[in-house]
Structure formats: C-alpha cells, structure tokens
Amino acid sequence: MAEVLKIQKWGNSQGIRLPKKILEMLDLKVNDTILIEEEDDCLKLKKIKKEKRKTIKELFANYNEDYEKKEIDWGEPVGKEVW
Structure with missing residues (x-):
C-alpha cells in the first residue's frame, strides 16, 4: 500500500496525519x-504492544521461599505520630 502525505506545521513542530485506513490496517488508536x-x-512505523499487567498470583506463581514476618522497631513516636 502506498500513500502520499504532506508534512504540515503544527505549532513549533511538523507532522503528518495518518489516514484512517492506515490506522485501521495497523490497529492503531489514539494514544x-x-x-x-x-x-x-x-521510515518504518511499528505498533508497540502493551504488556498485559500481571496479577498478584502471576507475579508470585514461582515464589517458593518461606516468608517470616519480622517486626521492625521504628523507635518511639515523634511529634503527633500515634502508634
């Protein structure tokens, strides 16, 4: 597919507008x-695919360590802190 586009001034920059059919072909959307x-x-344009955010279960799926909850002594309250 070939398309002739014109570089246009946008503020202090220049840019091109991508036609709808190119956006659809590449499955591109705003942002x-x-x-x-x-x-x-x-120039070669390539869509960067967003990585799927992992769930907490997926993040810790291979975690085999024993977890020991440790109490940390942060010292006495200071100012208006309430412990």
Whole structure:
C-alpha cells in the first residue's frame, strides 16, 4: 500500500496525519505508542504492544521461599505520630 502525505506545521513542530485506513490496517488508536525506525532512507512505523499487567498470583506463581514476618522497631513516636 502506498500513500502520499504532506508534512504540515503544527505549532513549533511538523507532522503528518495518518489516514484512517492506515490506522485501521495497523490497529492503531489514539494514544497508542509507535516505534519509528529509519531504514535505507525510509521510515518504518511499528505498533508497540502493551504488556498485559500481571496479577498478584502471576507475579508470585514461582515464589517458593518461606516468608517470616519480622517486626521492625521504628523507635518511639515523634511529634503527633500515634502508634
């Protein structure tokens, strides 16, 4: 697919607007992050996929250590602290 676009001035910068069909083809939406690479005198756009946030169970799935709760002596209350 080839598309001719015009560089336009936006404030103190310049930019191009990506047509809807290109956004749909790449499954890009507002606020998505893309990687722009220069390769052989061309620009290459690539969508950066968001990593799925892991649940607490997934984060600790391979955790086999025994956990010992330790009490820490933080000292006496200071000022208006209530312990």
